[in-house]
Amino acid sequence: MSEAAATGIGASVRRREDVRFITGSGRFTDDLTQPGQTYAVFLRSPYARARIGEIDVSEALATEGVIAVLTGRDMAADGLGDLPCGWLVKQKDGSDMISAPHPPLATEVANYVGEPYGLVIAESLAAARQAAECVMADFEELDAVVDLATAVDSSQIHEGVPGNRAYDWEIGDREATEAALAGAAHVTRIDLTNNRLIPNAMEPRAALGVYDPAGDDYTLYTTSQNPHLERLVLSAFVQVAPEHKLRVIAPDVGGGFGSKIFIYAEETAVIWASRRVGRPVKWTAERSESFLADAHGRDHITHAELGLDAEGNFTALKVQTSANLGAYLSTFGSSVPTYLYGTLMAGQYRTPNIYVEVQGIYTNTAPVDAYRGAGRPEATYVVERIVETAARELGTDPAELRRRNMIRPDQFPYETPVALVYDTGDYEAGLDRALALVDYAGFPARRAASEAAGKRRGIGLACYIEACGLAPSQLAIQLGAGVGLYESGEVRVNPTGSVTVFTGSHSHGQGHETTFAQVVSDRLGVPFESVEVVHGDTGRVEFGLGTYGSRSLAVGGSALIAATDKVIAKGKRIAAHMLEAQESDVEFADGNFVVRDSNQSLSFGEVAFAAYVPANYPEDLEPGLSEKAFYDPENFTYPAGTHIAEVEIEEETGVVRLVNFVAVDDFGHVINPMIVDGQVHGGLAQGAGQALLEHGVYDDYGQLQTGSYMDYCMPRADDVPDFVVDTTVTPCTHNPLGVKGCGEAGAIGSPAAIMNAVTDALGVNDISMPATAEKVWRALRA
Amino acid sequence: MKVALNVNGTDRELEVPDNTLLVDLLREHLRLTGTHVGCDTSQCGACTVHLNGRSVKSCTVLAAHAEGAEVVTIEGIGAPDDLHPMQEAFRDCHALQCGFCTPGMIMSAIDLVNQSDDLDNQAVREGLEGNICRCTGYHNIVRAVLQAAEKM
Numbered sequence: 001m002s003e004a005a006a007t008g009i010g011a012s013v014r015r016r017e018d019v020r021f022i023t024g025s026g027r028f029t030d031d032l033t034q035p036g037q038t039y040a041v042f043l044r045s046p047y048a049r050a051r052i053g054e055i056d057v058s059e060a061l062a063t064e065g066v067i068a069v070l071t072g073r074d075m076a077a078d079g080l081g082d083l084p085c086g087w088l089v090k091q092k093d094g095s096d097m098i099s100a101p102h103p104p105l106a107t108e109v110a111n112y113v114g115e116p117y118g119l120v121i122a123e124s125l126a127a128a129r130q131a132a133e134c135v136m137a138d139f140e141e142l143d144a145v146v147d148l149a150t151a152v153d154s155s156q157i158h159e160g161v162p163g164n165r166a167y168d169w170e171i172g173d174r175e176a177t178e179a180a181l182a183g184a185a186h187v188t189r190i191d192l193t194n195n196r197l198i199p200n201a202m203e204p205r206a207a208l209g210v211y212d213p214a215g216d217d218y219t220l221y222t223t224s225q226n227p228h229l230e231r232l233v234l235s236a237f238v239q240v241a242p243e244h245k246l247r248v249i250a251p252d253v254g255g256g257f258g259s260k261i262f263i264y265a266e267e268t269a270v271i272w273a274s275r276r277v278g279r280p281v282k283w284t285a286e287r288s289e290s291f292l293a294d295a296h297g298r299d300h301i302t303h304a305e306l307g308l309d310a311e312g313n314f315t316a317l318k319v320q321t322s323a324n325l326g327a328y329l330s331t332f333g334s335s336v337p338t339y340l341y342g343t344l345m346a347g348q349y350r351t352p353n354i355y356v357e358v359q360g361i362y363t364n365t366a367p368v369d370a371y372r373g374a375g376r377p378e379a380t381y382v383v384e385r386i387v388e389t390a391a392r393e394l395g396t397d398p399a400e401l402r403r404r405n406m407i408r409p410d411q412f413p414y415e416t417p418v419a420l421v422y423d424t425g426d427y428e429a430g431l432d433r434a435l436a437l438v439d440y441a442g443f444p445a446r447r448a449a450s451e452a453a454g455k456r457r458g459i460g461l462a463c464y465i466e467a468c469g470l471a472p473s474q475l476a477i478q479l480g481a482g483v484g485l486y487e488s489g490e491v492r493v494n495p496t497g498s499v500t501v502f503t504g505s506h507s508h509g510q511g512h513e514t515t516f517a518q519v520v521s522d523r524l525g526v527p528f529e530s531v532e533v534v535h536g537d538t539g540r541v542e543f544g545l546g547t548y549g550s551r552s553l554a555v556g557g558s559a560l561i562a563a564t565d566k567v568i569a570k571g572k573r574i575a576a577h578m579l580e581a582q583e584s585d586v587e588f589a590d591g592n593f594v595v596r597d598s599n600q601s602l603s604f605g606e607v608a609f610a611a612y613v614p615a616n617y618p619e620d621l622e623p624g625l626s627e628k629a630f631y632d633p634e635n636f637t638y639p640a641g642t643h644i645a646e647v648e649i650e651e652e653t654g655v656v657r658l659v660n661f662v663a664v665d666d667f668g669h670v671i672n673p674m675i676v677d678g679q680v681h682g683g684l685a686q687g688a689g690q691a692l693l694e695h696g697v698y699d700d701y702g703q704l705q706t707g708s709y710m711d712y713c714m715p716r717a718d719d720v721p722d723f724v725v726d727t728t729v730t731p732c733t734h735n736p737l738g739v740k741g742c743g744e745a746g747a748i749g750s751p752a753a754i755m756n757a758v759t760d761a762l763g764v765n766d767i768s769m770p771a772t773a774e775k776v777w778r779a780l781r782a
Numbered sequence: 783m784k785v786a787l788n789v790n791g792t793d794r795e796l797e798v799p800d801n802t803l804l805v806d807l808l809r810e811h812l813r814l815t816g817t818h819v820g821c822d823t824s825q826c827g828a829c830t831v832h833l834n835g836r837s838v839k840s841c842t843v844l845a846a847h848a849e850g851a852e853v854v855t856i857e858g859i860g861a862p863d864d865l866h867p868m869q870e871a872f873r874d875c876h877a878l879q880c881g882f883c884t885p886g887m888i889m890s891a892i893d894l895v896n897q898s899d900d901l902d903n904q905a906v907r908e909g910l911e912g913n914i915c916r917c918t919g920y921h922n923i924v925r926a927v928l929q930a931a932e933k934m
Contacts (some may be wrong), residue, residue, distance in 0.1 A: 022869040027815075255916050287826075684919050709825035717907040720919060746919070
């Protein structure tokens, strides 16, 4: 294999970031130390809803080593603003959603257990912890609203928010959908809950704020998936510091899965406090704080109805959902159960009439926002559970009912009744490949073998679609987004011909340092080793929107391609001048600028050197070879695929074992298959966790019952099988690499597939996630 | 309190508060930040190191307990140009993504291989039950441990 083939597009290059992680030299936020550093411990509400009275800090202040005790009232007195929600959802009647004020630190009322209302800063972590215990705050406990199903009829949490309803939103044609349901030959009805999840990136959130009086500027090291957005919000909305005086660095970040997109109280407080105390302030969450105060995910209650004609064609889908938004609207919390959910209800099917209405509800629980998949797993769960249920009711093979209704390859671009235009896909190809890999035809024999051993066995499918590559900025802004959703990239060719790439995407496990280097090295024909990728630092990268929604390669990678194209274009001008040829006669291939039909050529390195040492150089051209680009996608990308789960259930214990899982995904072109497979594996385990193990539970008083790894069941190595993963390829039609994004697919398709398998095994359809041994045991005896 | 111990082959004598945990001695006093803290209930295993040759969760060991002991951390098992077979296998098999659980996972896996003769897929999965990874779905970690076991 040639060197380029070994490292170029399509090669499973080993990751360059691995060496530092496997040798212990990674640099996570908590690993960093600043001279004179102090330590912060947050004061958190022990109640789900309480009025905060007097806060007596005298004893805490008298504790040895304590430097300051600051509260939300101090922050308000300094004029800091609220944490904003970045997506304004319009209600059915055209009015704006109701966004309750969200001060970074609670001032008068705390609205969930764990909500911070102050912080203690001390010379050591031990001193800060000890002093935090001595802060005496008077709380007047108020009635907590915890249950999503009854929240609209409960006491009102926020002033100005009747019925605790942030919004009542809809998409699709209600009248046409109801008419089609009324005329359907068969209607399948289903009630579903989508369980609350707690993201649990393995690195807890952390922040280290440093104020430098010399330049009156601030540096914030923090666990962020999008440091530029962090800087924008902290400057424009919270007004901690002007944007040009604030540098945000997200160094190595230990996983995010959405939970590190959002702008939280803690980093806001430490950067503010660093100026108050005149020293660096560091905070690292304990895991219990992660459980209490990281934004949670999912948490829906849904009723859905699917109409079918006599031939089994879907005629209508109506979905009504209550979405728990928690106590405040987190950064993107409003968009997840609306534009990232309702718009996905066509799935892979030609369903002609769709109507979705969603009520976004406040409760006295932690804010809920994007978690891996963000709205799309919830949508897939509705569509694929109801389709599977319909097949069972009609006695049709679930795979064949899906096949009959799938959008066919010749129907693209396909406009759905819920606002999206799918550019391309071949859904049957994915279905067929998955059925073959799982040996669908052999399932009855495997079931018989399990039954002979005293076990139930079930199989379940999910044919998902997702909308990734967020997003065309104008469309997103029309729909309420507060920022554009393009991405920036810079390709800086150094005088020696090596290349430094700056991307606004952020890698926290995805391997961008490798993948993006593959892309740029492939395009410029320079060695992989000569391409360095820089990300995660507002002081080095011009701008960026960060990494979420499986967008990094589709949007961030496209920006790099655009910048690379500019580099090549400028290089052609330089080469043409040096070779005394017409610019139009210069071609660039395999790292060389070649004059067409001649033996004259210059290497990329020679042209780079000439750009910085412009001896023989076009008069009207600036020296240097460094180009920037902003790429704004034309459309979403639409990864899709078929996931099939097979489970075995022990009759005696109710224990469900996931014994086989096949995922066939269409991500368009793949740059690094090894990394893509790994992304799918991880998503599948998270989906298996949602289906079988994980559940964020509050009691009636709003106390989190699942606040540690002793109570919240994370998937461990022996909870999941080896996964069988494969891909089909229909390249995205509207980005230069033909890529769609792979980060979330695993978590999107798998919960529905697994629950379809569990219900198939049980012969009982009404069981909610997670299908724990207890629930399954009871279902077996019902 | 004075603690004398050997860390990664070097004898160390440190003055630490009595209630210091081994993980804090490593991270805060010796600045060996490869050992991570991922939870507060001894569940996640990110802090796993070797104490006298066996894996322990260093968040659950007092520094005082390590008096006179030999401690090996992720920084002590190999170097970028001389990787331990387990480190090499993790890299080969793409057994890490964000890298946060990785040091603990590698230290646990080395002990697992050292203690077992006939590891198979299921035995590796059960043996790593004390280490949580949120990124990889464990698939490639299991492959890596089995690959390294061949070479160790």
